[in-house]
Amino acid sequence: MPALLSRILGMLRIAASAGPWRVVLRDLLHRGEPLHEDEAHLRAAMDWLARAQDVAGCGGGLSAGYSFRRGWLPPYPETTGYIIPTFLRYGEHTGDDGWIQRAVRAGDWESEIQLAAGGVRGGQGINTEPVVFNTGQVILGWCALHRTTGHDKYLESATRAADWLLQVQDRDGAWRQNTYEDTPHTYHSRVAWPLLEVAAATGEARYRSAAAANLDWVIAQARPNGWVESMSFRCADDPYTHTIAYTYRGLLECGLQLQGDTGVSAMQLAQLGADRLLRRYELNKPDPHAEPWPLPATLNSRWQPSDEGSSCVPGNAQIALLWLRLAVITAQDQAASLRWTNSALKLLDQVKATQSLHSRHDGIRGGVPGSSPVWSWYLRLTYPNWAAKFLADALMETEAAL
Amino acid sequence: MIIGLTSAARVNPYATLLIDELQRRQLPVGFVLSAERGHAGDVWERLKRRGVAGTLRALRRRAAGAAKGPQPLVRWAAQRELDLSLPLVQICERAGIERLLVKSLSTSAAADAVFHRGTEVLINAGGGLFRKRLLEAPSRGLLNAHMARLPELRGVDVLEWSVLLGVQPGITVHWIDGGVDTGAILGFEPLSPAPDDTLESLRERAVLLSATAVADQVARLAHGEATELPGTSDMAPQYFALHPRLSDLAAARLAARTD
Numbered sequence: 175m176p177a178l179l180s181r182i183l184g185m186l187r188i189a190a191s192a193g194p195w196r197v198v199l200r201d202l203l204h205r206g207e208p209l210h211e212d213e214a215h216l217r218a219a220m221d222w223l224a225r226a227q228d229v230a231g232c233g234g235g236l237s238a239g240y241s242f243r244r245g246w247l248p249p250y251p252e253t254t255g256y257i258i259p260t261f262l263r264y265g266e267h268t269g270d271d272g273w274i275q276r277a278v279r280a281g282d283w284e285s286e287i288q289l290a291a292g293g294v295r296g297g298q299g300i301n302t303e304p305v306v307f308n309t310g311q312v313i314l315g316w317c318a319l320h321r322t323t324g325h326d327k328y329l330e331s332a333t334r335a336a337d338w339l340l341q342v343q344d345r346d347g348a349w350r351q352n353t354y355e356d357t358p359h360t361y362h363s364r365v366a367w368p369l370l371e372v373a374a375a376t377g378e379a380r381y382r383s384a385a386a387a388n389l390d391w392v393i394a395q396a397r398p399n400g401w402v403e404s405m406s407f408r409c410a411d412d413p414y415t416h417t418i419a420y421t422y423r424g425l426l427e428c429g430l431q432l433q434g435d436t437g438v439s440a441m442q443l444a445q446l447g448a449d450r451l452l453r454r455y456e457l458n459k460p461d462p463h464a465e466p467w468p469l470p471a472t473l474n475s476r477w478q479p480s481d482e483g484s485s486c487v488p489g490n491a492q493i494a495l496l497w498l499r500l501a502v503i504t505a506q507d508q509a510a511s512l513r514w515t516n517s518a519l520k521l522l523d524q525v526k527a528t529q530s531l532h533s534r535h536d537g538i539r540g541g542v543p544g545s546s547p548v549w550s551w552y553l554r555l556t557y558p559n560w561a562a563k564f565l566a567d568a569l570m571e572t573e574a575a576l
Numbered sequence: 577m578i579i580g581l582t583s584a585a586r587v588n589p590y591a592t593l594l595i596d597e598l599q600r601r602q603l604p605v606g607f608v609l610s611a612e613r614g615h616a617g618d619v620w621e622r623l624k625r626r627g628v629a630g631t632l633r634a635l636r637r638r639a640a641g642a643a644k645g646p647q648p649l650v651r652w653a654a655q656r657e658l659d660l661s662l663p664l665v666q667i668c669e670r671a672g673i674e675r676l677l678v679k680s681l682s683t684s685a686a687a688d689a690v691f692h693r694g695t696e697v698l699i700n701a702g703g704g705l706f707r708k709r710l711l712e713a714p715s716r717g718l719l720n721a722h723m724a725r726l727p728e729l730r731g732v733d734v735l736e737w738s739v740l741l742g743v744q745p746g747i748t749v750h751w752i753d754g755g756v757d758t759g760a761i762l763g764f765e766p767l768s769p770a771p772d773d774t775l776e777s778l779r780e781r782a783v784l785l786s787a788t789a790v791a792d793q794v795a796r797l798a799h800g801e802a803t804e805l806p807g808t809s810d811m812a813p814q815y816f817a818l819h820p821r822l823s824d825l826a827a828a829r830l831a832a833r834t835d
Contacts (some may be wrong), residue, residue, distance in 0.1 A: 456816040461704070462732045463817050509741050509813070512822065519819040576821070 193535025194242040194555070201547035206527030216569040218531045218540030219562040220264050220273070223257060225536055226559050227276060234276075234283030238298045239544075239558035240537030248299035251287060253560045254280050255294065255312025260563050262322050263570055274322065281319040284312050285331045292338030293352065306342065306349040309335050310365030317371040329375055336372040339365065340384050347387030360392045360404045361417045363424025363440070370431045386436045389428050392421070393439050400446035401475045412472040412480040414552055415451075415489025422447040423496050430503070448496050450477050452517050455493075468524045469493065471545065471552055484550030487543055491525045491564035494518040498568060501575040515575045522572065525565050577798045579603060580695045580714070582681055582703040583610045589649065589660035590783055591701035592667050596658055597791035599671070603798060607674040607693060610664060611681045611703060648770075649780040681706065687713040697794060700752060711752060716797065717759075718752040721786035723779075725764055726750055727808030730757035731815030733823075735782050736775060740818075740826040745769065745778070747785050749793040755810040762802055765789040775827050 200207070226237040226246070235249030236257055258277045265273030287295060293304025294312045316332035319325070342351050348358035349365065366385035373381035395403040405421045406413035422444045429441030451469070454477050459466040470479030471486040494517075501514035528546050533539040542561035544553025579598065583591050595605050613620075653660045668675040678686040681703040690698055690713035698714040700706075700721075711718050724734030726748040731737070738745040746766040753759035767785050769778050796802040818826065 453814075456814075465817075512737075512740060513813065513815065516816065516819050516822050519821055523819075576825075 193533050193538045196533065197530070197538060197543070197548050201549070206524075207530050209523060209526050210531060212569045212572060214531060215526050215529055216264075216267075216566055218529060219542065219566040219569070220260075220540075222540030222542075222557075222562050223260070223559060223566070224276065225540075226562075227254075227280065229536075232283060233286075234279035234281070235287075236280065236559050239553070239556050239561075240541060241557075242548075242555035246537065247556075249283075250298045250559065251284060251295050251300075252305070252308035252311050253558075253563065255284055255308070255315035257559065257563045258284075258315030259318040260566050262318050264566065267570055267573075277315075277319060278323065281315055281328055281331075284315060285327065288312075288331055288335065289338075291341075292334035292336075293342075294335060296352075304338065304352055305354070306339060306352050306365055307354070307359070307362060309339055310362070310368045313368035313372060317368065317375055320375060329372075332368075332372050333376060336369055336381050339369065340380065343384055343388070347384075347389070347391035349388070354407050355409070357409055358391075358404060359407075359417075360395050360402045361420040361424065362388055363392045363422075363428060364420045365424070366392075367424045367427040367431075370428055374431065382432070385428060386432060386434075389425070389432065389436050389440050392425065393436070393443055396443050397475065399475075399477065400443065400450045401477065402443070402447065403475070412474045414472050414486045415469050415493055416486050416552070417489075418447075418451070418473065419489055419492030419496055422451075423492065423499070426496065426499060426503075444496075445500065448493075448500055448514075451493055452497065452514070453477075454479075455521060456517055466520060468546060469521070471550065481551070484552070485524075485546045486552045487525055487528050487546050488558060488561035488564050489552075490521050491542065491561060491568050494521040494525065495564055495568040495571055497521075498571040498575045502571065505575075511575070515572075518568070518575070519572070522565075522568055525568075529565065577603065577697065577794075578606045578693060578695050579794065580690055580693065580698045581605055581608045581701045582698060582706075582718075583608055583664055584612060584681065584702040584704065586612045586663050586665075587661060588612075588664045588702055589653075590787065591664055592658060592660055592662070593652075593784065593787035594699060594701055594790060595667060595671055595673065596656060597787045598794060601791055601795045603791070603794055605671070605673050606695070607676055607689075608664060608668055608701075609676050609678060609681065609686055609690060609698070611678050611686070612664065647780065648777055648784060652784055681710060684709060686710060690714055697797060699790060699794070706752060708754060711754070719762075719790060719793065720750055720752045720757075720759075721790045722748045722750060722757055723782045723786070724748065726757055726761055727812060729815055730808065730812065733818040734815055735779055736818050736823055736826045737815045739769075739775070739778070739830045740822060742829070745782070747782060747789045749789050750807065751804075753807065755807075756814060758807045758810055758812075760807050761805040762793045762796070763789070765792075769830060769833070773830060775823070775830060778830065 229246045230237040230249040232249050236254045238247040238250035240246055258280050261273045261277035289304050294309040295301045296303050296305030296308050313332045313335050316328040320328040344350055349362055350358050366388040369381045369385040402421055405417050425440045426444035429437050455466050455469050468485035469490055470481050471484045472480045474480045497514040497518040501511045504510045529542050530538055541557035542565050544556045544558050581591050598605055676689050687709040695714040696716045698718045724738045729737055744766050746764055748764045749762045751759035
């Protein structure tokens, strides 16, 4: 009965508000939002993230997103953590100290709710179970705050969290306990990356060894075509581009920081995967000169779409960001760098086309939906905070790539 | 030598130029295999491929480009007394060339028509992606002019990519095989931009050079003087349609060049 009541209330909420209807109608008619200069889209995304922090009402955590059915969602420790570097970078970009203060509030909140054993609470709201992936993402935020502010308290939180990650890591380098469905995931390469950040900040080799062990395990899951097994949330499902991008971004950032064979292999695998994604994107169009269709929401191990009808918008922003990172990293090879940039710009235009800059609805204006069309499977009728975050990151990286 | 041309447009300046260049080398075109549509068909096809917004964007860009820079095609046509705005049907009638109208170049009827005429060389003057049966219909193959150096720059918008990357623009004449610009290479003709060139005028210059380069290579084939270099693999880097921001960057680099 409460579930039914909640559903009815959700439907009434949608029916009473013009904003969601406009988005649904837009997607029904396959109409994109008008494109503006990057700076306007960036500012709108950042303003949306600021609202997500303000409405959460917990001092620093960001609401997980805006749902057409449930309104603003509870704060989300995991994504609040990795939004900290976005706030910091935008603060540097604009010279506005207010964004640094937002990052500080988010980091302090994360430290306040950090579990005694060091792990970060899983899920939305304040839960009791620590989760490996979420812990890694918040470490990224604490390490960024430590670099920016020089305050040791953030490094202490990060070190405690990293110690917990080492405690629950299996001997083969994978994490199985305290993970989604208690199975190992290769997107944990994005947990190895924060461990390397802690290693760099503390000089402690054990974090580096743990990261390398995980990467060795991830690399062992790769196929010759660049596909990596176990990139999905659930073993039986094909992965969303969201978690595919997590996997290759983790490999890329680790490859940049790790010396030796593991680092080289991680970098090569990241480039191979990114290239397969680029081909998947660019070759999926009616005509060689036409604009490519957006990437499908999920892919299978042959890099074929398993869901042609929808696109995972945060995944698209993340993949554009992955290509832009490669563009920056390969800047000395102009042809390679501009190839990455070219495809990233096209994919980003498609993400920008899902972002309304002028909606009067606070949950929609500047936000980025989970899916396109908005009613598709990945976070149906929801604007998650990580979609806005990855769009903002990609737009700031575009500046670096060009 | 029996030579055929493909075409998919009602008005096809490139095919007109090719016919003229081949005739000047005593290499008459035997037939034009045309999958052209009427005006409405052209508009519908463009809308289908690019969408309303994409079509309007392309038309705006074309209008903006056409307003600036030299117009080498217009000048060339005037010198040769060619009317590049004439429909291909009239060009064929004037030159006594058979025009084979087909529904699509992908059909077996199109491939059969090429095969049964004993065609040695078919030249790509439009038609998009070709099916294997058409590629195998002419005894020597299907010839293409690619607007950049191969095998380095395969894909589309490669003239603009050449400018963007600061490499020598030019035309590669090559055989079309099953891959994207992967076939054996007959030769490369460099293209030197004029000081006042825009991307639009450079593209026109490239169209002119394509016609002469292809005609030269067909002449070499006819005289048994052609040489071939190996093509490349389909896994080699491919260049895709340029985002407008990178097109603008290419235009700026072309305008800023000093050599």
